[in-house]
Amino acid sequence: MKQSRLFTKTRKEVPADETSHNAQLLIRAGYVHKEMAGVYAYLPLGIRVLEKIKEITRQEMNAVGGQELIMTALQRKEIWERTNRWDDSMVDVWFKSELKAGGEVGFGWSHEEPIGEMMKNYISSYKDLPVYVYQFQTKLRNELRAKSGIMRGREFVMKDMYSFCVGEEDHTAFYNATMDAYMRVYARLGIAEDTFITFASGGAFTQFSHEFQTITDAGEDVVYFNREKNIAINEEVLNDETLTKLGITRDELQMAKTAEVGNIFNFGRQKAEDIGLTFKDESGENIPIWMGSYGIGITRLMGVVVEKFSDDKGIVWPESIAPYQVHLVELSGDNEEIKDFANGLYNTFNDNGVHVLYDDRDVRAGEKFNDSDLLGMPYRIVVSKKTKEEGKFEVVERANGTVHYLTEEELHHKFLGANS
RNA sequence: CGGGGUGUAGCAUAGUGGUAGUGUACUCGGUUUGGGACCGAGUGGUCCGGGUUCGAUUCCCGGCUCCCCGACCA
Numbered sequence: 001m002k003q004s005r006l007f008t009k010t011r012k013e014v015p016a017d018e019t020s021h022n023a024q025l026l027i028r029a030g031y032v033h034k035e036m037a038g039v040y041a042y043l044p045l046g047i048r049v050l051e052k053i054k055e056i057t058r059q060e061m062n063a064v065g066g067q068e069l070i071m072t073a074l075q076r077k078e079i080w081e082r083t084n085r086w087d088d089s090m091v092d093v094w095f096k097s098e099l100k101a102g103g104e105v106g107f108g109w110s111h112e113e114p115i116g117e118m119m120k121n122y123i124s125s126y127k128d129l130p131v132y133v134y135q136f137q138t139k140l141r142n143e144l145r146a147k148s149g150i151m152r153g154r155e156f157v158m159k160d161m162y163s164f165c166v167g168e169e170d171h172t173a174f175y176n177a178t179m180d181a182y183m184r185v186y187a188r189l190g191i192a193e194d195t196f197i198t199f200a201s202g203g204a205f206t207q208f209s210h211e212f213q214t215i216t217d218a219g220e221d222v223v224y225f226n227r228e229k230n231i232a233i234n235e236e237v238l239n240d241e242t243l244t245k246l247g248i249t250r251d252e253l254q255m256a257k258t259a260e261v262g263n264i265f266n267f268g269r270q271k272a273e274d275i276g277l278t279f280k281d282e283s284g285e286n287i288p289i290w291m292g293s294y295g296i297g298i299t300r301l302m303g304v305v306v307e308k309f310s311d312d313k314g315i316v317w318p319e320s321i322a323p324y325q326v327h328l329v330e331l332s333g334d335n336e337e338i339k340d341f342a343n344g345l346y347n348t349f350n351d352n353g354v355h356v357l358y359d360d361r362d363v364r365a366g367e368k369f370n371d372s373d374l375l376g377m378p379y380r381i382v383v384s385k386k387t388k389e390e391g392k393f394e395v396v397e398r399a400n401g402t403v404h405y406l407t408e409e410e411l412h413h414k415f416l417g418a419n420s
Numbered sequence: 421c422g423g424g425g426u427g428u429a430g431c432a433u434a435g436u437g438g439u440a441g442u443g444u445a446c447u448c449g450g451u452u453u454g455g456g457a458c459c460g461a462g463u464g465g466u467c468c469g470g471g472u473u474c475g476a477u478u479c480c481c482g483g484c485u486c487c488c489c490g491a492c493c494a
Binding site for chain 1: 421426430431432433443444445452453454455456457485486487488490491492493494
């Protein structure tokens with residue numbers, strides 16, 4: 001992508017109404033646009049990051065047998081009335097509207113009920129099970145107070161997966177496999193070190209659910225954890241009973257502010273019973289399906305990554321989700337030879353599938369460098385008369401500022417792979 | 421939802437009961453060219469409704485917005 005044609009704009013100053021680090025940086029760097037409190041648009045750079053996070057998540061969900069689908073944003077009132085979750089006194093984040101033709105609809109804040117309802121059409125026998133489906137869906141929640149930039153909005157993208165099994169044994173196997181898959185997602189984003197599988201409230205179904213909590217001051221949760229024993233407990237369920245059950249004492253735990261980047265639930269057979277979703281077993285008896293629910297906040301993850309990986313100059317993207325791998329910066333001035341060479345390098349990268357952002361703009365070096373730092377691509381390659389004369393190219397690692405001077409051949413080797 | 425703030429140009433800010441100023445961004449001209457360079461010229465603004473007043477961006481009332489603290493958060 002040529003930066004001269006890239007739709008976005010960086011800015012020096014942060015909007016006065018943003019206090020969260022992630023939103024300040026993402027707006028300054030031109031990744032997102034704030035539409036209203038808790039509602040952000042994703043610009044071309046931002047959507048590339050989101051898509052990369054989604055693709056990593058997609059690969060890991062597919063690897064455990066998940067199949068992607070997409071539910072609807074508009075939801076029927078009746079489905080939620082059946083489980084007594086339509087009323088605002090039961091669920092306080094509903095956005096609701098009316099159909100011109102008559103009748104009420106809700107905007108999906110969760111898809112548990114609708115997906116369970118849909119499954120009645122497709123599951124009738126133990127032979128149809130198990131089923132694991134997931135989606136990336138924009139959730140709409142009428143939060144009383146949005147905060148923390150893109151980390152807690154009224155509109156956000158979530159990956160939610162649902163499992164439908166004949167019984168506990170199958171469910172547990174999938175539940176555990178998903179837990180591992182989640183950790184692989186976080187590992188690929190570079191935040192696994194600070195992400196804990198955390199005991200949290202299980203709601204109405206089980207004693208505990210598992211949250212995936214990542215240490216960051218921007219988080220809203222408080223978790224007590226022990227790295228050696230690999231145990232973490234959400235403050236909300238920290239009590240003597242929990243400690244005894246997990247075989248750990250209070251003084252073995254340290255506290256941290258965290259952001260919830262995932263949450264997985266075991267519904268047992270209760271949820272299916274509530275919505276009337278059953279299968280026939282081998283004897284022909286109707287049995288409620290054993291269900292589970294698994295969520296990862298995609299947009300929140302993007303915010304958490306920015307919170308964790310940035311410096312005073314801007315964002316520092318992990319390679320796995322950077323919008324572009326390489327930021328190619330030409331400092332040609334009016335030197336046509338340098339310009340031509342940079343163009344050639346850009347084309348070579350493109351032809352070889354390297355994701356490259358090419359700063360071909362006719363602006364001063366300082367502006368290019370500052371923008372480059374702010375945008376945060378993992379590698380910056382500078383093509384200028386200064387180094388070209390020596391047959392070298394300056395390669396800067398954004399994460400640590402390390403500068404390498406590589407020949408053209410070394411450059412190709414590093415970025416185009418060994419076979420080039 | 422309770423409490424506290426806030427609203428002036430795309431963004432950041434100053435100021436005033438009587439022609440609204442600056443920085444940045446943007447446009448044009450010129451000089452520059454490895455860390456947001458300089459000089460000159462220019463475009464662009466008082467959240468909405470009502471009230472007080474000769475006159476309101478300023479004061480008053482209401483609304484809305486956004487932010488913060490709390491509450492909430494499958």
